[in-house]
Amino acid sequence: MTPRALLAGPSRSNLPDYHNYPQKQADALVKVGLLAKQPARVKDGVQTVSGSRYSLTDEGRKAYRTMSPAENSRLCGGKSKVVEITSAIAPDKVEIGTSIEVRYTGKVVDRPGWDDEAVLRPFFPELLSTTNDQFNNYNIVTLTKDGWTVTH
Secondary structure, eight states: OOOBOOOSOEEESSSOGGGOHHHHHHHHHHHTTSEEEEEEEEEETTEEEEEEEEEEOHHHHHHEEOOSSGGGOEEOOSEEEEEEEEEEOOOSSOOTTOEEEEEEEEEEESOOTTOOHHHHTTTOTTSOOOBTTEEEEEEEEEEETTEEEEOO
């Protein structure tokens, strides 16, 4: 549900397909309405070539979440809830700072209209694959003085 964000910027469209993966990702985001694409002349080293410039649409700006560092920024939509914890193995002694891996089945709720797995998943394999809006995932949780907190 949280694809890496592709920011507005130059993308060359005259490279062979295997070099154009970032452009294919951006074009998938254009197809679902998160980015707009404009033909543009872009710098390629010392020369200027035909290419495309991408920018966030209104829907894209609503979905964009700034993170630090910037390359961790994301396009987010919908929410998920835990349906079932499938495994969580804690050590014998649990104290503040203890971390455990929790595997679970979740369900996507409030999925936005732009979240089309058929369009996005081929170019964003990190997206969780869902069946009937359900998915399997894991998180690392750490015990703090305020209780368990998701740390990854």
